[in-house]
Amino acid sequence: MDMSQYLEIFIDETKEHLQGLNQSLLQLEQNPQDISMLNEIFRVAHTLKGMAGTMGFSRMAKLTHDMENVLHALRSNEIKVTSGLVDILFKCLDALENYTENIVNTGNEGNNDYNNIIAQLNNAVNKKNVEPVSQKPSDVQQTQKVEEKGNDNNHATAQFKLNQYEQNVAFKAKEMGMNVFKITVVLNKGCVLKSARSFIIFQTLERHSEIIKSEPRVEDIEDEKFDYEFTVVCVTKEDIEVFIKDINSIAEIDEVLVTVLDSSDFQAGALQEANTTATPNPSSEQDSGSEDEASSDKKQDENNQGASAHKTKTGKTVRVDIDRLDVLMNLVSELIIIKTRLEGIDGGERTQAYSEAVEYLERITTNLHDAVMKVRMVPVEMVFNRFPRMIRDVARELKKEIVLNMSGEETELDRTVIDEIGDPLIHLLRNSADHGIESIEKRKEMGKSAAGQINLRAYQDGNNVVIEVDDDGQGINLEKVKKKAIERGLVKKDIANTLTQKDIIDFLFKPSFSTQEQITDLSGRGVGLDVVKTKIEQLGGVVEVETEAGKGSKFIIRLPLTLAIIQALLVIIGEEKYAIPLSSTKEIIKITPDQIMMIQKKEVIMIRNTVIPIVRLDQILDVPKDETKIPKQLTVVIVKKGERLSGFVVDSLIGQQEIVIKSLGKLLSGIKCIAGATILGDGNVAMILDVNSLAI
């Protein structure tokens, strides 16, 4: 399967995670006791592992896996956070950044295994002494170089060699009384157009000389595939001073090192000796001196390269900060409020031209709203499509047969939600594959088909989008969960026996809770479900679990569409106006008070043989009301919450209207039955009812 279309998402997400990792690591270094930071780092590592695994970047996955081992040991207090350890973690970060950089540039992660880092990680877990701090960064550098040298002899900067042909040219030139210079140019770190700058330098050099060798190669320099320094060898009749003067007149250069090469240098074949004697190790000096800067600069560099890579790869799309879309959305909201207000202006004063103008305005605002909404809405397919490959790999790894069935890929969600939903779904799917589906032998024993089924379904349900992950595996072993909960001190033994199924399942969502004895590459560390829950709740959604022993389990994620503008039914209760999202309303009926019956002290009505509980909104919302008036007829708005129906009793209806959802602000956040407020056409404020919490 072609993963290239997800590469961009992967790169963006990885970069975001790495940035977060960087910050978390810095904070951990400041405050080694901070467990929450540790948890954060662990999650990032875990997520990266999953993502890299999904994309088939096995080296990256291996490294993050080993990182996780260390972090796990840290979390469970087996080892302590030391500065040496943090250094190793930083090295991992650098390595991951290098992988990402390779992926940006070439589409694959490269073939550096960073075995030394992995070895250090493993040492750390085995509580062996962590190497002293100062050595670390250069280690990374070295392995890289050694690896690179293995790939391509000409690539290693430290061992700058001329090939036979170049040696001959240089030798001939010397014979003819010309000078041979080796010039190393270090560009300023702030240099933006490195290739252009380098081009100028090359041009300047070529005025006086002939360049016989360049390291990195000229093509690479043109593509900006170098850090900030490059080395050239040129043959010239001019003196060394001329060169230094000329090059120094070019801006944005930090340093120029010119070395005169003697015939002996290339006769001996190794330029490197001359290096060590003439200028004591220019490049390595540079390296160690600016190591710290270098890593941050490298990152910036990587971003630059990332940006240019994007430009070339996807010219048709523009990545827009979601905040800008929010601003746009707010403006559209304001426009709609004004439009509604214009529509409401009394008909008597209207001229025909006015009416036409308003109608035209209405059309435009509606189109504008649709357009802005469309920009923000993305089909879940974007996230779903990377799963089949993942499940295939997972199945192979676990030696299980798993079939992934997906449906509802076209269901659309707000972009902000889409961006966040990937990780939780990866966790759930891996959980299903690892914990849920049994081994082939066991399935046969139990009389099931050899291939386990995992179903991933998305559909819209009113104002929510529901995503379900279910499997026909063994289900959740509630007894085992209960036992584990008691073991870990989450619950007392005597209380444990009184817990409901739901209570027990809730333990699964506690941090670091896992029933799996064996830690596998996939899951079992218990980070999965608490991450899922936190993420979903952040998005304003809920997670539910249904499970049946031997039959399988089902995770249901219910997410709000997070639409800023919705169609709503405006109603009057007492003297107050309220808005009910139209997507949750099913129908409106009028009943007489004697149609209300009592079942278990609850008011219900019967509609077409369905019993529907009644919610007296005026009582629940404490609406001030004239109690003496008893209406002959009641207006009931039937709303749906999932599959269930409830009847909201209101006094009268105003009608359907497009409303803009506004938050009540921080001060009033967290009120149960109110989802927000909206400004009506007349400038007054109406509360939007939260159907989910009001319905019975």
Added chain:
Amino acid sequence: MEDVINVEGKQYVVFMIGKENYGVDIQKVTTIEKMMPFARVPKTPDYVKGVINLRGEIVPVIDIRTKFGMEITEETEETRIIILKINEISLGIIVDEVDEVLNLTEESIENVANFTNDLSMDYILGVGKVDGRIVTLLNLEKLADISENNERGE
């Protein structure tokens, strides 16, 4: 103008509730509005009068009289809503009348421990004395904070 130039002290918006003068830090005041219709928000403490539409922004409004357990009076022509911004939280407080802007130096503000007042001590920052007048300075952070706590408690 003198007040503005004087860098020593801080400026306070002085308002009346009943016969008493109260002051809030002018830095925290966004605007002062006349009374406007507000929508009641269900399931909030009684001193949360509701929310108003302040040029497209929804702002909760607190009735100081109810909050501090004072006698409730009819609103008049002079009744104002002072819109405050405290730690990124916008809120309005209803006051009987907005008087003036006063400059108070550190020395003219006295510790509250020496005074007894109708208000709970928590909400008082200090008492400023200018020309024989007494201005009670409100602790706005507490005001925003407490109402939030009550909110959660509900």
